[in-house]
Amino acid sequence: MSVSSRAVTTAVLAAAVAAGAYLEPRPLPLVGVAALLVILVALGWPNMLRLPAPGGSRLVVLLSGFGAAAATWYTPSEPVLRHLPMIIAISFVLAFLAEMMRRDGRRRLTESVTGTVAGIVVAVCVAGWVAAARTDAGAMLVATAAFSLAIAAASAALPLKGWRALVVAVVAAVVTGGGVATLLPAMDTVSGAWTGAVAGIVVGGLHLLLERLPALTGKLAGLSAATVPVTVTGMFVFVVGRLVVL
Numbered sequence: 649m650s651v652s653s654r655a656v657t658t659a660v661l662a663a664a665v666a667a668g669a670y671l672e673p674r675p676l677p678l679v680g681v682a683a684l685l686v687i688l689v690a691l692g693w694p695n696m697l698r699l700p701a702p703g704g705s706r707l708v709v710l711l712s713g714f715g716a717a718a719a720t721w722y723t724p725s726e727p728v729l730r731h732l733p734m735i736i737a738i739s740f741v742l743a744f745l746a747e748m749m750r751r752d753g754r755r756r757l758t759e760s761v762t763g764t765v766a767g768i769v770v771a772v773c774v775a776g777w778v779a780a781a782r783t784d785a786g787a788m789l790v791a792t793a794a795f796s797l798a799i800a801a802a803s804a805a806l807p808l809k810g811w812r813a814l815v816v817a818v819v820a821a822v823v824t825g826g827g828v829a830t831l832l833p834a835m836d837t838v839s840g841a842w843t844g845a846v847a848g849i850v851v852g853g854l855h856l857l858l859e860r861l862p863a864l865t866g867k868l869a870g871l872s873a874a875t876v877p878v879t880v881t882g883m884f885v886f887v888v889g890r891l892v893v894l
Contacts, residue, residue, distance in 0.1 A: 649870020651805060651859070657874035658801035658851070661685065665777060665878060666794035675781040678790070679721045682774045685879045686713030689771055692872025696861060697763040700756040704746030705764040712739035713771030713879075720775040720782075728779045729886075732772060739768045776882030780889050788832040789843065793885040796825040796844035797878060800851040809859075814852035821848025842892045846884045851877045 649657075664681050671677035690710035694702030712735065719731040743764040747757060754760075781790050800821040808816055825844020829835035854877045864870050 649864060649867055649874070654864070654870055654874040655801050655803075655805035657871065658804075658877055659798040661688075661875060661878045662794045662798035662801060665797075665882075666791045669777075669781050669787040669790035669794070674787065675721065675778055678781050679717055679778055682717040682777055682882075683714060685774050685875055686710060686717065686771050688875040689713065689767070689872050689879055692866075692868035692870070692875075693767040693770075694763070695866055696858075696864065696869040696872050697766075699763045700760050701746070701750050701752070704749065705743075705760065705767060708739060708742045708746050708764050709767035709771050711742065712736070712768040713774055715739070716772035716775040717778055720778040728782055729775060732775055736768065736772055739772070740765060743768065770876055770879055773880045773883040776884065776886035778882075780882065780886040783889060788829075788834045789885065789889045792825050792828045792832065792835055792840050793843050793847050793881060795828050796821040796840075796847040797851060797881055799824040800844075800848040801877065804851065804855045810856065814849075814856055817852035817855065818845060818848035821845065821851070839892050843885060843888055846888050847881050850881045850884060854880070 665678070668678035668681035687710065690706050690713065693709050694705045699705045715735045715738070716732060719735055720728055723731055743761060746764065747754060747761055777790060780786055783789065800817040803817045803820045804813060806813070806816065821844040822841050825847065826837045826841035829840020829843070830837045858864065858873050864873050
C-alpha cells in the first residue's frame with residue numbers, strides 16, 4: 649500500500665471516529681468504530697512486523713482490543729479506565745499462552761512475544777476514544793482530535809520526508825484543532841490547539857517510525873499501519889482532555 653493510500657485510509661478512519669462520537673445512542677456507535685479499528689489493526693499487525701506465528705498474534709491483539717473497548721463502555725462510573733490494567737494483564741497472559749501452543753519449534757520466540765505485546769498496547773489504546781466520548785465535552789473533544797488527525801494524516805501524502813514531514817503534520821493539526829475548537833461551544837481555541845498538537849505528533853511520529861518498513865507494501869500490513877495512528881491517538885486524546893480541556 650502506497651503512502652498516499654495509507655494517508656487517505658487514516659483520514660477516512662479519523663472521520664469515522666468523529667461521526668461515531670455524535671451518533672446516538674452515545675457512545676455505542678463510537679464503540680462500533682473502535683471495534684472496527686481493532687479488527688483492522690489485528691488483521692495486518694503480524695504481516696507488518698513479519699511475526700513467525702501470525703494466527704496467534706492476530707487473535708491475541710484482537711481480543712485485547714475488544715476487551716478494552718467493551719470494559720470501558722460497560723464501566724458505569726469514573727474512572728472509566730479502571731479495568732484497563734486487568735485487560736492488559738490478561739492479554740499478556742494470552743500472548744504467552746499463544747506461544748506455548750505453537751507447534752513449529754517456537755522459532756524467533758522473543759520476536760514473536762515482543763511483537764504481540766506491542767500489538768496489545770496499540771489495540772488497548774482504542775479505549776481512549778470511548779473514554780473521551782463519555783466525558784462532559786466528549787463528542788466535541790473527539791471530533792476536534794479526529795479532524796486534526798485527518799488533516800495531519802493527509803499531510804503525510806505530501807512529498808516530504810523525515811523531520812520536515814513531522815513538522816508539517818504537527819502544524820497542520822494544531823491549526824485544524826484550534827479552528828475546529830473555536831467553532832464548538834464546549835471547547836476553546838487553546839485546548840483545541842493542544843489536542844491538535846497531540847494528534848499531529850502521533851501521526852507524524854508514527855509516519856517516521858513506519859515509513860521504512862518493507863512489509864508495508866502488502867495490503868494487510870499497509871491497512872494496519874494506516875489504522876495504528878487513529879488507534880493510538882485515542883488514549884493520548886483522553887489524557888490531554890483530562891489535563892487541558894476538562
